Amino acid sequence: MSRIELDRVVVRAATPGGPAPEVTVLQETTLDLAEQRIALIGPNGSGKSTLARLVNGLVEPTTGRVTVDGLDVARKGREVRRRVGFVFTDPSAQLVMPTVVEDVALSLRHQVRGREERAAAARSVLASYGLEELADRSVHTLSGGQRQLLALAGVLATDPAVLVADEPTTLLDLRNARMIGDLLLGLPQQLVLATHDLELALRCERALLIDDGAVVADGSPTEVVDHYRASAG
């Protein structure tokens, strides 16, 4: 299991319109995450995405340090990103190539040399997610569920040790949300999952409740979810 550590991390952002007054998006936070599946829950705007994005350097700490298996995200960004996969809410921004097979092949550019070999490897990745029929389709023509599944396949193709997912099921219908949720929770990888779906959170080993830029509860998902439900009234 990998180990994600936040050491006295603070994130501030400039307010739109001027550099002077800054807002604190994440208050000083120190965390050690080594469980298999960790859920981040909390209301809108609480700081879940910010916390998730710190793990692979999409957000930089204003002060403090984030490390993954001892690698400093700010200094060893490249190594960290090879280790940490990231799934976003909106898959259409993640799928960057015109066709399905090309998009997966893009992920494999370091592992497999040669255009033909890469396409073949990409097809076998697609097959393992039941997407082989879609290989030559234009990404634009896929349904939302197919897109999220493809985005996930593209990220998992490189076999990262950690997967960070920021509300990966929010845009999906009930059936696709369940399919993607089951898939994520069944992965051998370490999972950091920001979600509003409390059922998913309950199936993790650890949950963090974020509110107003601070971790306000941390522990077993049942307790943390109860706390959240109580505080939401």
Place this chain on the structure above:
Amino acid sequence: MTRRTPTTDVALIAGFAALIAVCAILPDIKTGIGVPYSLQTFGVLLTGAVLGPVRGFLSVSLYLVAGLVLPIYSGGASGISHYSGVTAGYLVAFPIAAALCGFLVYRNRHNATQFAFVFTCGLLSSFLVVHTLGPLNLAWRADLSLKEAFSFDAAYFPGDIAKNVVMALVATAVHRAFPDLAARKRSAEVEATSAA
């Protein structure tokens, strides 16, 4: 907090190249004076005003190069044929006009949300670059005198002024929505990321 990454610059360059393509192939807007104008030059100057000189130039160049094999120039004829034709001067002028417009806007970036300022930058760029290179090539290719070519070109003036008004309205709105778009970059690596 959020880094300005080279990949975001590449995505913006590509996104605006696609936007110009869409502007060029969308059905023309019907204007009051009866002449339909394509939105192509709107897209070109907007790209400069929003992305600045470097990214703007690269984005318009990407659009032009992709247009060699894709039918995304206005008028619908397939790509490269335009370079053999009488409109090549306008196409070649586009990246230069975008760069000039972006340079003017970004030089005074705190004014990037001022309509009159962005409108003036756009208008200057289209008159100094588009309406000089365009008719010069027209004269050469269609074997017209310079006077004839420049008077044909003048037919586009009213439409261009209208397009610059819309361009400035949209560009200022975008700068208000994304104040960090025109922020100074923090690293030099950005310049090196793309040269389409």
Place this chain on the structure above:
Amino acid sequence: MTASPLGDYQPGTSVFHRLPVGAKLLGLLVLSVVAVAFRGVATTGGLLVLAVACCMVAGVRLGRAARALRGVVVAMTLLAAYQTWQRGAEHAFVVVGALVALLLLATVFTTTTSVDRMVDAITRWLEPLRRFGVKPELVALAFSLMIRGIPLTLAIAGETRDAARARGLERNPRAYLTPLVIRVVAHARATGDALHARGLGDE
């Protein structure tokens, strides 16, 4: 919607399909300079014959050639009429005939060159610039992103136009262009983040 943004490429095995992209572009450039430098009835006649021959060798279908010319037919007719009126019919043939010939030759280029080969050629040409900090793979990526971006942007344009119409603002270009461009920027940023997460900024 008039043009399909997916291109005019037509798979085949003609000599033009096998010719390197650079050679084809260079040939076009040379011929278009010749057309102006040696303006005359013979040059234009020769170019027209050459253009038709190339179209036949490349297997350009008649419909495709017609479509390539359709967009410029009005301008060409106007130019021909103007030149006939000002300088006589022969001059009109010389000028307009050469332009039509070059247009047909350009169609040969687009019909026989796929986007893939174009991108490969460009990345190869940019390779020597690597030591000045140019990254050819990012350029290739920009191409892919743009091609993927066209149908996406068309879809957003349709949505913002409908939204403007629903609010009775269809006559106001700003009302649908502003949200369109804002969504293009927002989408580009999300894409940039996703690319960064996939390690593409790290090469």
